[in-house]
Amino acid sequence: MFKQPVTKLLLCILIVLLGALVALQKSFPTFPGDYPRTAPPIEYNCAYFDERVEIRLAKGSKLGRLIVFAYDGNNKFIGLLKPVENGAVVVRRGDYADFTACVEGSEIRDVIFLKKMDRYDKKIDMFDALTGARNNNLRYGVQRCLYPICTRCVEACKSVISNSDIPIVMTVKPEGEVLPVFSKGKCPRCGKCFTFCPTGSIVNSSETQHTEGQ
Ligand code: SF4
Ligand code: SF4
Known part of the structure; x- marks a missing residue:
């Protein structure tokens, strides 16, 4: 007698959770690509x-x-x-x-x-x-990175991530240069940032050899 309402309640919670999960996946698409990473500094x-x-x-x-x-x-x-x-x-x-x-x-x-x-x-x-x-x-x-004259990677990322909490943050390194830093947990690996970067400052993380942009 007591068990049936509890089972119903648990079932409802499960359905709601599944719905939320599906909605979350839709709002945060993932792609089969690689994570971006920054190229080594210039010598x-x-x-x-x-x-x-x-x-x-x-x-x-x-x-x-x-x-x-x-x-x-x-x-x-x-x-x-x-x-x-x-x-x-x-x-x-x-x-x-x-x-x-x-x-x-x-x-x-x-x-x-x-x-x-x-x-x-x-x-x-x-x-x-x-x-x-x-x-x-x-x-x-x-x-190597042309920030703040160039902001292509940030703009490209904003076209994929709908909220303002994008995975790219332009960061000042200890030596003083500015480079993008990536938050992997927030990145769905769309690959736009390294496709749009005109200088090769961002590369595909599976690339072993860095190719410099022009
Ligand atoms: S791979 Fe896509 S989502 Fe990830 S940081 Fe680059 S542009 Fe943003
Ligand atoms: S990393 Fe590339 S795309 Fe991003 S600001 Fe620097 S030069 Fe531009």
């Missing part, structure tokens, strides 16, 4: 001259452009997009930064783009920023 050497800094990439690099960055004394991240020519990037006095951002720990925020179509809102000489960082033992270098 390079810097040579300082009176009016320029030459950043020579390791032999065999196929990168076509990259971001040169330097930090100031207030932990401000200053960056410039530069083409790679003959295996090197040259920053000359009078090359002005494209953007600045605030960095707190591994978080990057408050990005300000300095360059408009035909003018700069504010001119920050990248040569001075690099030499200032070197002279004051602050972080400087180059990064």
Whole structure:
């Protein structure tokens, strides 16, 4: 007499749970692909001259452009997009930064783009920023990822994950460069981020050999 309502109740709970599971699967599709991972950092050497800094990439690099960055004394991240020519990037006095951002720990925020179509809102000489960082033992270098000028991976991911809690977080590494970091538990392995990335900063986790983008 007592058992029958309990059984009915348990059956109802089971049906509700199954329904919720099906709904959850529909809202969080999974794909048969691989997880994304970030490519290893660029190997390079810097040579300082009176009016320029030459950043020579390791032999065999196929990168076509990259971001040169330097930090100031207030932990401000200053960056410039530069083409790679003959295996090197040259920053000359009078090359002005494209953007600045605030960095707190591994978080990057408050990005300000300095360059408009035909003018700069504010001119920050990248040569001075690099030499200032070197002279004051602050972080400087180059990064393969073109963030914040490029945000393709984040936008691609947002087209798959409907809420704002996407598995990609742009993160500042201890050496100062910005790279995407992935949360595997939230990633349904759609593969869009590494398909859209123009620089090879994100690769398929099953790739053993890294291929650099242009
Ligand atoms: S785009 Fe987002 S969901 Fe798709 S593989 Fe990359 S991190 Fe995962
Ligand atoms: S798509 Fe590639 S280059 Fe662009 S922000 Fe993402 S990792 Fe960086």
